[in-house]
Amino acid sequence: MANEYRVEMKNIVKRFGGVLALNDVSLRVKPGEVHALVGENGAGKSTLMKILSGAFQRDEGMIFIDGKEEKISSPREAKELGVATIYQEFMLAPHLTVAENIFIDRLSEKNKFINWKELNRKAEEILRQLGFEEIKAKATVESLSVAYQQVVEICKNLTRNARILVLDEPTAVLTFSEIEKLFLLIEKLKKDGVSIIYISHRLEEIFQICDRITVLKDGTFVKEVGTEEMDKHQLVNLMVGRDMSTLFPPRDAKIGETVLEVKNLNRGKQVQNVSFAVRAGEVLGISGLVGAGRTETMRLIFGADRKESGEIIFMGEKVNFKSPKQAVRKGLGLLPEDRKQQGVLLEQSIRINTTLSSLKKIIRLLGVISEKKDKELTRDVLEQLATKYNSMEDHTSSLSGGNQQKVALAKWLVADCKCIILDEPTRGVDVGAKVEIYKNINDLAEQGVAIVMISSEMTEIIGMCDRTLIMRQGKVVGELNKSELGEEKLIRYSMGVNVHEE
Amino acid sequence: MKSSKNKIGKILIDNNTYIMLLLLLIICAIISPDFFTVQNITNLLRQYSGTIIVCMGMLYVILTGGIDLSVGSILALGSVMVAYALTTKELGMIGAILLPLVCGLICGAVTGFFVAFTNMAPFVASLAMMTIARGVAYVVSNGQPVQTPANTIGRLGVAKLGGVLPWLAILALVVVIIFFCILRYTAFGRIVIAIGSNETSVRLAGIPTKWYKLSVYAISGVCSGLAGIIASSRTAIGTPIIGEGLELDAIAACVIGGASLNGGRGSVLKTVVGVFVLAFISNIMNLLAVPAYPQDIIKGVIIVLSVLLQEFTTRKSETI
Numbered sequence: 001m002a003n004e005y006r007v008e009m010k011n012i013v014k015r016f017g018g019v020l021a022l023n024d025v026s027l028r029v030k031p032g033e034v035h036a037l038v039g040e041n042g043a044g045k046s047t048l049m050k051i052l053s054g055a056f057q058r059d060e061g062m063i064f065i066d067g068k069e070e071k072i073s074s075p076r077e078a079k080e081l082g083v084a085t086i087y088q089e090f091m092l093a094p095h096l097t098v099a100e101n102i103f104i105d106r107l108s109e110k111n112k113f114i115n116w117k118e119l120n121r122k123a124e125e126i127l128r129q130l131g132f133e134e135i136k137a138k139a140t141v142e143s144l145s146v147a148y149q150q151v152v153e154i155c156k157n158l159t160r161n162a163r164i165l166v167l168d169e170p171t172a173v174l175t176f177s178e179i180e181k182l183f184l185l186i187e188k189l190k191k192d193g194v195s196i197i198y199i200s201h202r203l204e205e206i207f208q209i210c211d212r213i214t215v216l217k218d219g220t221f222v223k224e225v226g227t228e229e230m231d232k233h234q235l236v237n238l239m240v241g242r243d244m245s246t247l248f249p250p251r252d253a254k255i256g257e258t259v260l261e262v263k264n265l266n267r268g269k270q271v272q273n274v275s276f277a278v279r280a281g282e283v284l285g286i287s288g289l290v291g292a293g294r295t296e297t298m299r300l301i302f303g304a305d306r307k308e309s310g311e312i313i314f315m316g317e318k319v320n321f322k323s324p325k326q327a328v329r330k331g332l333g334l335l336p337e338d339r340k341q342q343g344v345l346l347e348q349s350i351r352i353n354t355t356l357s358s359l360k361k362i363i364r365l366l367g368v369i370s371e372k373k374d375k376e377l378t379r380d381v382l383e384q385l386a387t388k389y390n391s392m393e394d395h396t397s398s399l400s401g402g403n404q405q406k407v408a409l410a411k412w413l414v415a416d417c418k419c420i421i422l423d424e425p426t427r428g429v430d431v432g433a434k435v436e437i438y439k440n441i442n443d444l445a446e447q448g449v450a451i452v453m454i455s456s457e458m459t460e461i462i463g464m465c466d467r468t469l470i471m472r473q474g475k476v477v478g479e480l481n482k483s484e485l486g487e488e489k490l491i492r493y494s495m496g497v498n499v500h501e502e
Numbered sequence: 503m504k505s506s507k508n509k510i511g512k513i514l515i516d517n518n519t520y521i522m523l524l525l526l527l528i529i530c531a532i533i534s535p536d537f538f539t540v541q542n543i544t545n546l547l548r549q550y551s552g553t554i555i556v557c558m559g560m561l562y563v564i565l566t567g568g569i570d571l572s573v574g575s576i577l578a579l580g581s582v583m584v585a586y587a588l589t590t591k592e593l594g595m596i597g598a599i600l601l602p603l604v605c606g607l608i609c610g611a612v613t614g615f616f617v618a619f620t621n622m623a624p625f626v627a628s629l630a631m632m633t634i635a636r637g638v639a640y641v642v643s644n645g646q647p648v649q650t651p652a653n654t655i656g657r658l659g660v661a662k663l664g665g666v667l668p669w670l671a672i673l674a675l676v677v678v679i680i681f682f683c684i685l686r687y688t689a690f691g692r693i694v695i696a697i698g699s700n701e702t703s704v705r706l707a708g709i710p711t712k713w714y715k716l717s718v719y720a721i722s723g724v725c726s727g728l729a730g731i732i733a734s735s736r737t738a739i740g741t742p743i744i745g746e747g748l749e750l751d752a753i754a755a756c757v758i759g760g761a762s763l764n765g766g767r768g769s770v771l772k773t774v775v776g777v778f779v780l781a782f783i784s785n786i787m788n789l790l791a792v793p794a795y796p797q798d799i800i801k802g803v804i805i806v807l808s809v810l811l812q813e814f815t816t817r818k819s820e821t822i
Contacts (some may be wrong), residue, residue, distance in 0.1 A: 304706060328708025342706055345699040349767055352692060357707040359689040367688040412709060 001068025006031045006195040007052070007164055012061035014047055022048045025061075025221045027197075027214050029164070033405065034186060034196045036206040036227075039216035039239055040430040045199050048216070049166050053085045053199075054078035060356060065164075084157035085166040088173065088428075090149055092156075099123035102156045103143055126155050130185055145291075147178030150213035158194075163178035165189065166197045171205060172428055174322055175289035175456065176494060183209050201214060202457070203232050239431060247435055251442040255466070256280035257316075259419045259450035260332070262301060265310035270296040272474040274310075278419065283451040284440065285465030287458070288494045293474035294454045295337055298421045302334040303327045315418060328357055333412030337423035337454070339401070343408035346397040350389055353407050354378045359413040381410040385440050402433020417437055419450040426460060438464060458490050470494055518811060519759055519772040519779075526782045534789040542785070544668055548659070548736060550781045551674035552577070552729035553751060554774055558681040559610075559722030560752040563774045565685075566718050567765025568617060569623035569696040572724040574748030575635035576609050578741070580730015582639045584655055585648035585740025585821070597654055602727040609635050610723020614716035628719075639742035647741035655731070656738030670732055677725070682770040694718060698765020755780055758808045779808065 007029045010206040022044045029035040037045050050056040052063070054075040063070050065081050072078050082114040092101050099120045100107065105486040106232045108114045123137035123425045132151050141149055150170060157165065167186075171179045186196060186209055198210055203437050206213065208228055215222040222238055236247070261277040270293040278284040286294045300307040303321030312319050314330055324334070336342035344353050355362055357373055362373045387406045389399060396407055405425060411419050422441070426434045441464065445451055455461050461468055470478040470493035514521065530537040556573045558617030563570040580602030587598040609631055616627040650656060661669045685691035696704045697711050705711045734740045753763075755776035783804055787797045 047623060302706075323710060323712045324706050324708045334706060336703075336706055341700070342702045345696055345703055345766075348699050352696060356692075356696060356704065356709070359692070359709075363689050367690055369687060369689055369692065415708075 003064070004030060005064070005196075006033075006066060008064040009048070009052065009065075009275050010064070012048065012051060012060045012063075013468075014044075014051060014056060015059050020219055022051075022058075022219050025216060025219070026224075028224065028289055029195045029197060029212075031163075032190050032193045032399065033196055033212065034190055034210045036198050036200065036210035036213040037220075038200070038206065038235065039202075039218070040432050043216040043239075044219040044295045045216055046168070047219075049085060049168065049197065049199070052078065052164075053107060053166065053280050054141065079160065082161055082163035083166070084160070084162035084164070085168065086150065086153055086157065086170060087168050088170075090153045092141050092153060097138050097140055097150050098127075098135060099137040099143070101152055102126065102159055104156070105160075108297060123155075126159060127151075130158075130188055132154065132181075132185075145178065146147065146173045147175070147181055150174070150182065154185065154189075158189075162194070164195045164197070166199070168199045169201065169428065170198075171200060173201060173289065177289065179205070201428075203235060204459070206235075207232065207485070236431065247431070247438070247459075249439050249442055251283075251445055252441070253281035253283075253445040254448070256448060258313075259315060260301070260452070261313040262297075263311040263313075265297060265300055265312070266308045267296065267300055267305065268308070270474045271300060271307075274471070274474075274476055276469055276476065276479075278450045278452055280418075280450050281445050282450045282467065283445055283453055283465050285461040285468035286454040286471060287453060287461050287468050287490050289454075289456075290472035292471040292494070294471050295423055296474075297471070298334060298423060298452070298454065301327075302332060302421065304334070328415060328417075331416065331418035333357070333415060333417035334421040334422065335405075335408055335412065335422045335425055337427065339405055339408060339427070343438050344396045344404055346404075347395055348406055349393045350382070350396055350399070351375065351392040354381055354392075354410045355414055357411045361414070377414050378410075382406070384413065384443070385410055386436055400430075400433065402429040405433075405437060406427060406440065409437075409464060413444070417449065420444065420454045421454075423454045424456065425453065426455075426457070434460075461490065470495045508562075517656055519775050520821065522758075522808065522811070523775045523779055523782075526779060530604045530782055534786060536789050537786065540666065540791075544662070544666065544671075546781055546785055547671035547674075548668045550672040550777055551668070552732040552736075553748070553755070553781075554674045554777050555677045555725050555732070556722075556729045556748060557752045557777055558677055558756045558770065559718075560566030560749075561756050561759075561761060561768050561770060562681070562685075562694055562718040563624070563722050564753070564756050564761050564763060564770050565694050565698045565765055566715055567701070567763075568700045568715070568718070569628060569763070570610075570613065570719060570722045571625065571628040571749045572613060572631035572635055573722060573729075573752055574607060574745035575639065576606050576723055576726035577607055577730045577733060577745035577748060579609070579635045579639040579642075580727040581734040581744060582643045582648065582740040582742050583727075584731055584734040585650050586642055588646060588650050590652050595654060598650075599731060602730045603724055604727075604810060606723040606725070606727020606730070607720055608723070610720040610726070612725070614719030617719060618712040618715035635695050636742065642740045643740060645742065647739045647743075650734060650738050650740065652738075657735075659732075659735035659738065670735070672732065673732070677728070678770060685770055690714070690717075693764055695768075698762075698767075700766075744817045751777075751780055754805045754809075757812065758805070760812055780805075 005028045009027040012022050012025045025044060025048055038388055039045050051058050052070045055078055057073060063072055064255060070081060094308060095255050102123050103119055115124050127133060135148050135151060141152060170182060174182060175226040189196060197203045200206055210227050212226050217239060256279055258277050258279050263275050265271055265274040274297050288294055299305045301312055303323045303326055314332060319330060340346060355377055362370050364370055385406045396404055425500060441451055453465060466482055468474050468480050468485060472494055480489060508584060536542055560570055560573060583602040583605050584598045587593040587601045613627045613631045616622040617624045658669060663669060693709055693714050697714055701711055733744055756768060756773050758776035758779050759769055759772035784797060785799055
């Protein structure tokens with residue numbers, strides 16, 4: 001075969017109105033290669049992938065699939081060429097079974113009755129080939145973990161002869177062990193000659209599984225490079241032109257009195273006998289796998305769910321928050337993990353978001369809002385958080401992910417919280433914005449706010465936290481100080497392979 | 503050049519409800535000389551003042567992402583209660599005004615309770631209230647229209663300020679101003695919109711969303727009760743059969759006014775315009791002597807078209 005590359009995108013140019021989204025970008029992927037596509041948010045990764053999958057049309061440039069020039073003028077055409085994109089939100093029908101989902105577009109041949117036996121058998125065979133015999137063809141998709149749902153999504157595309165698989169941040173919603181499973185699957189696909197384009201913000205993963213890397217920056221092509229020729233520092237430098245040591249800015253916070261203390265908190269299996277304390281100016285990390293009960297614990301403390309038993313002492317006072325309202329009134333804030341669903345009001349103005357938890361501060365007689373005060377508070381807090389925005393009347397959805405997160409955080413700053421619980425504060429946010437959010441967190445700690453930070457990213461836990469609790473299966477299984485923190489230790493505790501634990 | 507073109511386009515899109523009303527006014531004025539007469543306009547104002555008030559309540563419910571199907575039935579119950587207070591109980595005018603309002607409040611609060619605290623779908627909860635309230639109206643009135651005593655509530659219906667402006671229209675105007683101010687300037691209004699936008703976020707921001715949800719249904723109930731008083735003031739009777747299908751007109755008016763049935767988006771002034779759009783359409787057809795049944799068909803078609811226009815323009819404005 002003459003053509004060395006499965007996909008070759010050459011000198012792609014894409015404009016949106018007057019804005020140049022992609023300028024002379026090229027991408028080459030061989031069969032059986034895992035190719036990382038990296039760059040900050042807005043670097044043009046998704047635009048490039050949307051062109052490959054037919055969602056957008058390029059303005060200039062050429063695309064070759066197996067050496068043959070292709071137009072790719074519709075998603076359908078891309079699909080026929082074997083391009084499949086797995087987005088973070090899966091295109092699955094949650095109430096249907098695994099087999100039904102995999103074969104959703106060809107449940108039966110020529111309008112005959114569905115042969116369920118055959119269908120289930122075929123689905124199980126495919127799953128077995130990929131090494132996932134534990135997934136039952138008859139299980140409904142909603143009963144599966146997110147990782148297994150992703151496997152089903154991938155299977156669905158493979159059965160349609162996908163030869164070019166685009167994975168867009170596939171691990172963002174997965175836990176450590178689930179990520180390992182995904183990587184095993186990727187290895188298998190690689191052996192079968194599938195080309196994989198892997199988009200991720202997590203550098204460790206890229207070095208673990210990718211063969212080559214294409215770096216984009218501000219819509220331009222920076223470099224294509226083999227993974228072994230680089231290290232993380234050099235890669236970050238290519239992406240942002242910034243050194244990695246500045247990723248976690250220094251913090252100079254005085255650690256003061258205990259602000260929040262939790263004793264023997266319980267609710268079902270998800271939260272069992274959880275105890276911890278956090279002091280003013282301290283950043284306490286909560287590490288562990290997704291589903292370890294971290295979010296659930298925090299929701300109990302915040303009053304979003306009811307605890308079964310346990311004691312919570314906040315600012316030296318025994319409290320029992322029955323609703324978020326009571327928690328907020330006392331000065332406890334929670335930044336939820338799902339920014340779009342729980343953190344901000346996307347279709348409302350920035351100003352409505354920032355003062356939502358502190359309407360008391362801006363109202364006068366009869367609940368009338370003082371617009372002047374509202375704007376003042378909003379302007380100040382957004383400036384404090386270095387938020388980029390055009391007008392505070394714009395919808396929050398017009399902001400980038402990082403700035404949306406800042407708006408969500410701003411709400412708690414305006415509310416003068418004494419303690420803020422951050423649940424995955426940098427999920428889905430690019431490197432540049434991450435650094436800014438870390439700086440925001442440091443500022444808060446320096447002002448004497450107690451911070452509890454749930455995070456699944458180990459570098460973040462290690463770089464940011466004074467102390468870290470590790471949770472597993474609803475229990476606190478370990479506590480590490482800053483000096484003891486290391487990736488290996490964290491993984492061992494979270495996965496229950498620590499010798500000291502037994 | 504391009505940007506100024508965009509600007510004009512945006513103004514047209516943002517104000518498409520007003521433009522629609524204006525076009526309709528022009529069309530009406532051209533095709534019927536009877537349209538722009540004092541008689542016709544004051545009649546219209548009298549006739550639709552109740553609908554406007556019902557729409558205000560409906561808009562608040564829709565803003566939270568809910569729907570209230572019980573407005574027409576509560577209106578009927580209100581009108582029956584006016585007659586009941588005046589005839590059977592002889593409570594006088596104060597009773598005749600308070601009783602329908604209290605009934606509306608209770609009905610709305612009950613619907614709101616089930617929506618907010620038991621997670622019942624608003625459609626179901628208010629559908630149940632729709633039949634219950636109508637049923638109560640039938641029971642109280644024995645299924646018959648009840649004549650109110652002369653010189654009581656009926657006087658309000660015909661009274662005009664300066665002999666021109668109907669007091670009912672002024673009442674509706676006052677209600678509209680109150681609802682406008684609450685939505686625009688108070689924390690309550692802001693929270694109502696925010697709930698419709700994303701209830702979970704609002705709850706996690708420390709706001710007791712359930713009570714706000716209950717309140718909007720209670721407010722809608724009171725509005726319908728008030729509209730019931732207006733209805734019986736216009737006809738001087740209390741009857742359990744009025745207000746059928748009113749919920750659909752009210753929802754249509756909100757949607758023509760740009761409200762999103764998913765909540766979080768809607769405008770008081772544009773909803774009033776929505777009422778007038780509906781009013782003018784049926785008025786002009788009456789003036790042209792279009793028979794009643796085809797009128798319904800034409801009205802339905804126009805509702806669909808205007809909602810399509812809404813959909814189209816909001817999508818347009820999002821991509822601009």
